[in-house]
Amino acid sequence: MTATATATAPAPAAVAASARHTARERFAAVTGALLDEEPRLAVVLADISAAAFRDAMEKHPDRVVNVGIREQLMIGVAGGLALTGMRPVVHTFSSFLVERPFEQVKLDLNHQGVGAVLVSAGGSYDMTTAGRTHMAPGDVALLDTLDGWTVHVPGHPDEAEALLRHAVNDGEGDGRVYLRLSLQENARPRTVVPGVFEPVREGRGGVVVAVGPMLDPVLEAVEGLDVSVLYAATVRPFDAAGLRAAAAGADAADVVLVEPYLAGTSTRWAAAALEDVPHRVLGLGTAQEELRRYGTMQDHLAAHGLDPRGLRERIGAFLRLRRA
Secondary structure, three states, rough: OOOOOOOOOOOOOHHHOOOOOOOOHHHHHHHHHHHHHHOOOOEEOOOOOOHHHHHHHHHHOOOOOOOOOHHHHHHHHHHHHHHHOOOEEEEEEEEHHOOOOOOHHHHHHHOOOOEEEEEEEOOOOHOOOHHHHHHOOHHHHHHHHOOOOEOOOOOOOHHHHHHHHHHHHHOOOOOEEEEOOOOOOOOOOOOOOOOOEEEEEEOOOOOEEEEEHHHHHHHHHHOOOOOOOEEEEEEEOOHHHHHHHHHHHHEEEEEEEEEEEOOOOOHHHHHHHHHOOOOEEEEEEEEOOOOOOOOOOHHHHOOOOHHHHHHHHHHHHHHHOOEE
């Protein structure tokens, strides 16, 4: 499904009031308010963030369900609610939302032909000291094995709110939506149009697609380089038309995808978009090799070459760029 409606950013007063909130905190606050507005909305939790929904649970005890540490049951309950005509929003850390209950995602949602809004937290390595159990760099690649998923990767809490409201308020119909949240974020929000890549800058030396919170590091990395940059807050559906248009304006259809999860996740989509055009595609992201030291999120970004320095070296080498 290709969505073209603009996901409008929150009103300035709302933004100011929640400026210090992380995307996860913003999600909990906005979803609590949406429960008052949307009688079909239901929230399914597996203990994670349950405290943030305490007030909502007291107001709507029949529509806020905490199944405890039972992630497979969490997805099953969501599937059952969807079959009754409800619009379930399901939330926990990404490793427990996509990876652990993947069979239920495949069967209770996809196979039954029903939708839900899965909202993750933790990104690829936000909680480094929690270890590998709380890291899920392969979540989007795993969902790519199923059909019919819209995948949003906002780069700022304001964008997360806009995309959440779009997913709940019939912008996505009753489809299957994955909203991937992270502590990593860009300095300022952009007005996102679900399913459309936003041109951020133009150049002739190639196209760099920056996904979600990778926009700021990419812009720093390509400073002074003659490249176009597209911003993607939605990666599924993949904006093939937007990529083709940007590539047509370059001297060569060379594309670099910079994603905050498993490297190469979207390369096949980019290749399909340019299948009738001579092109090269490089996928940058989290490496398959597991990092077995905790460190910080910044340490992990640097180790995977996703900090501005690492990105500049790899983008420049691939595109053989000179300073503009």
